[in-house]
Amino acid sequence: MITNPKIDSSLHILKGAVQKVLGASVTTGVFQEGDKGRLTVEFTRKPSDEEMQQVEGAANSKIAENAPIDRFEMDRTDAEQQFGNAIYDKFPVPSHIRKLTIVRIADWNINCCIGTHTKTTGEVGKISIESYRFRNAKQQLEISFSVP
Numbered sequence: 001m002i003t004n005p006k007i008d009s010s011l012h013i014l015k016g017a018v019q020k021v022l023g024a025s026v027t028t029g030v031f032q033e034g035d036k037g038r039l040t041v042e043f044t045r046k047p048s049d050e051e052m053q054q055v056e057g058a059a060n061s062k063i064a065e066n067a068p069i070d071r072f073e074m075d076r077t078d079a080e081q082q083f084g085n086a087i088y089d090k091f092p093v094p095s096h097i098r099k100l101t102i103v104r105i106a107d108w109n110i111n112c113c114i115g116t117h118t119k120t121t122g123e124v125g126k127i128s129i130e131s132y133r134f135r136n137a138k139q140q141l142e143i144s145f146s147v148p
Contacts, residue, residue, distance in 0.1 A: 008115040016109035017058040043141035046134035066122030
């Protein structure tokens with residue numbers, strides 16, 4: 001579990017930016033150490049430097065909006081009916097868990113997540129994409145970032 005609220009919130013912001021700019025939808029993993037994080041998404045090609053600049057720009061625009069980050073619990077069946085599979089990453093929550101914790105940035109990102117988060121996107125400050133790597137064999141894009 002991620003213990004840095006800024007990093008956890010940044011992952012949701014970055015997921016939304018990747019979805020909006022690149023059209024990628026399935027995240028496969030996250031990693032956090034201090035003020036750095038890494039998001040891995042399923043993707044079929046290497047994005048251009050310009051596209052990655054657009055991802056960073058979109059993420060920081062969402063931060064500038066100071067949008068609320070909502071965190072709430074829902075019955076799993078109700079959540080799946082209302083939000084579909086959008087709430088899950090590649091590896092869904094085990095089926096025996098019947099109450100889900102949902103994190104939502106309206107019109108941007110929604111995911112199951114039990115981590116700690118900031119109350120708004122603005123509290124994150126800024127996301128800097130440090131590097132990215134496309135792994136063709138795995139069809140994955142890894143995005144390393146920091147929250148200075």
